[in-house]
Amino acid sequence: MWNWRSCPIVASCSSELERLVNDMDSIRLQHGVDRLSCLLSADGKYRVDLLRKKIDQCFTANVHHFQISWCKLIPIKITTFIWRAVMGKIPSAVALSYRGVTLDTCNCSSCIGGIEYVNHILVECPYAKSVTKSILNWCGIDQIDFHNVEEITCFAANWGRCPKKRERLTAICYGMLWSIWRARNDRIFQAKFITPNGVVDNIKALVYFWVKCRGECGFCNWEEWLSCPFSS
Structure with a gap:
């Protein structure tokens, strides 16, 4: 006996009850071990990328x-x-x-004159522009006036014709944005100011470590890397 919270015979619930009964009538139990099967893949195995494609299609x-x-x-x-x-x-x-956090000021901790939103910190602030200019010059890329983070990620994802060099430039750009953010946090929370040139040096060392430890074997030495990140 089902313990109904309300009477299912009333008009407002009768249609729902009918659908429930029909769904239960369509269930057929079979012998064997129960298993889950993903309808998105041919082999029935669940994969995140297939679900992501399905969501994108919708x-x-x-x-x-x-x-x-x-x-x-x-x-x-x-x-x-x-x-x-x-x-x-x-x-x-x-x-x-x-989010309701009380702050003394919303001004940028570097240039003071700008409001500290995401794209200002990482792209538009003169401090960030100086770092970006030096990194592009190191990579041998003509100067580009980026306006937001998305422009930088799209540029790196579509740059050049060599997948290996494109992947390396992506790592450099991501390391650059991360290092600019770290420098901002050091200014605010540790009262430690790092010059733009110091941030550039940190980026070169950080990405060199990534490529050498996480990338291909036979990677170039430190001197070659400082000269040009695409030399090997």
């Missing part, structure tokens, strides 16, 4: 797609940070104020 009309490269050279923590930065979800002063 929302292609109104969803804005941005390019994030999930490559093995870049630690997952850094890629996740870039993904959140593109969506404006990292804890900038403006984002924190929207």
